[in-house]
Amino acid sequence: MKARWDLILVPSFVLSFVLMAASQIIFLRASFYKDLGLGRQGEDIIFTNYGRFFTDEFYLSVLWLTIQVSFLAMLFTLVFGFPVAYMIARLRSRWAMVLLAGIVISTFITIVIKVFGIYIMFSASGIVNQTLMGLGILDKPWTVIGNDAGVVVGLMHFTLGFGVLVLYSVVQTIPRSLEEAAQIHGSNRWRVWTRVIIPLSLPGVTVSALMIFNMCMGAFTSAALLGGGRVFTLPVLIQRVVIMEVKYSMGGTLAAVLLISVLLINLLSIYLMTRMRKQRLVIT
Amino acid sequence: MTASTPLATTASNGTRPQPQRQPGFHFPLAKVSFYGFCSLSYIFLLSPLVVVVGASLHRGSRYTVVKFPPEELSLYWYTQIPDAHWEALTLSFSLAFMASILACIVGIPAALGLVRSNIPVKGLFSSIFRAPLQIPSIVTGVAFLQMYYLFGDLTGIYVNGTFAGLLLGHLFVGIPYVVGTVGAVLQRFDTRLEEAALSLGAGRITTFRRVTLPVIMPGVYAGGLYAFMVSFGDVPISIFLSAPGFVTFPVELFYGMENDFNPSVLASSTLVILFSLGLLLLMQRIVGLENLLRSGGGS
Structure with a gap:
């Protein structure tokens, strides 16, 4: 008797598909109705929500800010994450596991708890301000809460651990022997980095970068908490519009814009992946 | 150099x-x-x-500033954790536990089907299973809320603000992790092991229970752990699907942050940190960290 693996797939697939299709279609449909206030929606299909989004400067500035902070967070995640990923991938002792565990722990603990720590560190009498003022670097307390820098910090708390784990698997695809070959032929470390490690990891890093950027675009909790109610990224605005203003249609429109931009970036990364595979840029 | x-x-x-x-x-x-x-x-x-x-660990009155490093060590704030936190923790834990178990029940057959069947357009199927990870959680939250409203309008059963409603949302994002990790293990699986069991007279069920399941177990643990932790720490989905007085722990903290600050939240947060640490150590003991990461990375 041959096992029917395709039949085993059916119940799980139906559940996943129905949940996804139903939820997405319903909210996308709602985004075409008019908000009548108090959560009620009109009956007619209209495009004014989308029209408003793309003509209203406020909404456009929110989208632009979301892209800016996401880009910065992605950039810093790569800059700080790649060396760590490289270090762990090349370590041959038990320390590699310990260091990985440190990263995993930090990604597993909810950002809400970390934000408490950040609040305490950056409070006027907190350890950061006391140290910096004690050293004479600052003359008055500085904080990351409630400004754009804070949002970038928050996004990085969301992405850095994940970024290290993804980049770690990228570095693992580069054979150590290539670096040794370069060194035997007289390259110093700097040249090994610029001529071997960076070029070989570039395809993987590009795809990881797009993934990280996407995570940032959709990140709600860290942006909301470190924005302190003063910085609005798209996800923060969505929550506010839906929960506080009870405008389900406008919320749906904002969510649709976010979803579509994220999906476009995804398509771009899939396209890049297949192109790199064809050109054999990715070592797999 | x-x-x-x-x-x-x-x-x-x-x-x-x-x-x-x-x-x-x-x-x-x-x-x-x-x-x-x-x-x-x-x-x-x-x-x-x-x-x-x-x-x-710093003992101070409610009105003094929180101190780090602590000056006066005490467990005072651990005795002051409000009931609301314990209730939220219980809800979060049962939710995450149920979501990860159900994600395994749904995800294991899905991974088996995806890896082993030869259905056409397999890529499309697997990307539909992976889709919840591509959709930003906040969009999932909004979408599920609207879906629940519509469902309620049609049937009279409103699941938003109930355990079932929350569970379905968390299950939705949990499934892809299990499908991913179990699928990764299955791809390296040597099917001759199963053939050996079958040819030696074991039934399909016995073969699955005694051969397949033990081999894919690291993937199941890893996927289940991801599903658990994602559910346990989630804010953007739960914030839409919970109701006042019925909130998960992260959402409770999220709302609490806007109101008056009480150091007891640090105590309950510490308990969560220690719990997560313990869970990770336990998993490391069972399957090993390397397996945990290799079999997935989740998304």
Whole structure:
């Protein structure tokens, strides 16, 4: 008797598909109705929500800010994450596991708890301000809460651990022997980095970068908490519009814009992946 | 400079050629600055946790500032954790537990079907299973809320603000993790093991229980753990699907942050940190960290 693996797939697939299709279609449909206030929606299909989004400067500035902070967070995640990923991938002792565990722990603990720590560190009498003022670097307390820098910090708390784990698997695809070959032929470390490690990891890093950027675009909790109610990224605005203003249609429109931009970036990364595979840029 | 890299360790085992040392680069400045730079990431990621744990041990009145490092060690704030936190923790735990179990029940057959069947357009199927990870959680939250409203309008059963409603949302994002991790293990699975069992007279069920399941177990643990932790820490989905007085722990903290600050939240947060740490250690004991990461990485 041959096992029917395709039949085993059916119940799980139906559940996943129905949940996804139903939820997405319903909210996308709602985004075409008019908000009548108090959560009620009109009956007619209209495009004014989308029209408003793309003509209203406020909404456009929110989208632009979301892209800016996401880009910065992605950039810093790569800059700080790649060396760590490289270090762990090349370590041959038990320390590699310990260091990985440190990263995993930090990604597993909810950002809400970390934000408490950040609040305490950056409070006027907190350890950061006391140290910096004690050293004479600052003359008055500085904080990351409630400004754009804070949002970038928050996004990085969301992405850095994940970024290290993804980049770690990228570095693992580069054979150590290539670096040794370069060194035997007289390259110093700097040249090994610029001529071997960076070029070989570039395809993987590009795809990881797009993934990280996407995570940032959709990140709600860290942006909301470190924005302190003063910085609005798209996800923060969505929550506010839906929960506080009870405008389900406008919320749906904002969510649709976010979803579509994220999906476009995804398509771009899939396209890049297949192109790199064809050109054999990715070592797999 | 050569000696300053992790690469130098390869030379010590004697089997690989020793890279040439360059004169003038023996001092470990490059090494120190490289490791120093790497440690910045660790300080960045872990210091907030250390601060929360440390500050929770400082005994002070409600009106004094929170202190880190703590000056007067005490467990006072652990006795002051409000009931609301315990209720939220219980809800979060049962939700995450149920979501991860159900994600395994749905995800294991899905992974088996995806890897082993030869249905056409397999890529499309697997991307539909992976889709919940591509959709930003906040969009999932909004979408599920609207779906529940519509369902309620049609049937009279409103599931938003109930355990079932929350569970369905968390299950939705949990399934892809299990499908991913179990699928990754299955791809390396040697089917001859099953054939051996079958040819020796074991039934399909016995073969699955005694051969397949033990082999894919690391993937199941890893996927289940991801599903658990994602559910346990989620805010953007739960914030839409919970109701006043019926909130998960992260949402409780999220709302609490806007109101008056009470150091007891540091105590309950510390308990969550210790719990997560314990869970991870347990998993590391059962399947090993390397397996946990190799079999998935989740998304």
